[in-house]
């Protein structure tokens with residue numbers, strides 16, 4: 141088997157007449173902490189959904205840990221954990237029930253599910269709320285419950301769409317430490333975020349997507365070199381330059 145955890149092969153998605161993702165091809169090596177950046181509407185979530193079989197591509201395919209998504213989705217599902225931005229949680233379950241359900245769905249023995257669920261709830265500071273319905277959870281608590289469910293079967297590849305959004309700084313640190321440890325153990329992390337300093341702290345490699353196409357990929361240093369910006373440019377400078385952002389400096393006309 142090659143060292144590639146994720147291979148995107150010309151992935152495209154067209155919604156009616158709009159091309160959201162445009163013939164995207166890239167590779168992520170096993171064990172990488174890979175950041176996927178881009179402005180709102182760039183196509184990040186659509187790409188994650190196609191890589192994980194949640195959305196059928198208009199054309200193209202993906203291969204996860206050597207398994208082709210179009211051919212054996214069930215095998216792919218067993219290898220991956222996914223945190224989507226819309227969190228499809230079962231809100232009528234308690235946090236604990238939800239984790240037990242998720243673990244059993246992956247075919248883990250009941251005792252093992254219980255043990256892992258207890259550890260995850262504890263780890264993510266949800267232990268006190270384990271008997272509460274997910275419906276009554278705050279946004280950040282829902283995100284943590286969804287993250288726990290994505291981790292319970294010990295996936296080889298983890299896809300996280302804005303995992304830190306809405307999470308308090310203490311839990312944020314817990315989550316990033318956990319993700320870093322997972323990467324050290326050979327788990328591949330593919331995640332999107334708008335928080336650029338998180339990318340600088342965590343990622344080995346990034347790809348920047350704009351209007352459905354990759355405009356840069358590489359280590360942070362490579363991207364800086366590629367774009368011939370000074371080595372001390374912040375990631376934000378590079379990012380703004382790459383997506384040719386039109387940073388407006390004028391006020392809105394009607395603001396007093």
Ligand SMILES: Nc1ncnc2c1ncn2[C@@H]1O[C@H](COP(=O)(O)OP(=O)(O)OP(=O)(O)O)[C@@H](O)[C@H]1O
Pocket residue numbers: 155158159160178179180181182183184185186187225
């Ligand atoms: N189900 C859908 N039907 C129609 N258009 C869609 C659908 N989902 C996404 N799009 C469009 O595809 C484009 C890419 O959307 P996507 O959600 O992938 O962006 P994103 O990079 O995740 O943005 P954000 O940073 O805001 O989360 C957008 O123009 C969006 O309007």
Ligand SMILES: [Mg+2]
Pocket residue numbers: 184185186225301
């Ligand atoms: Mg998105």
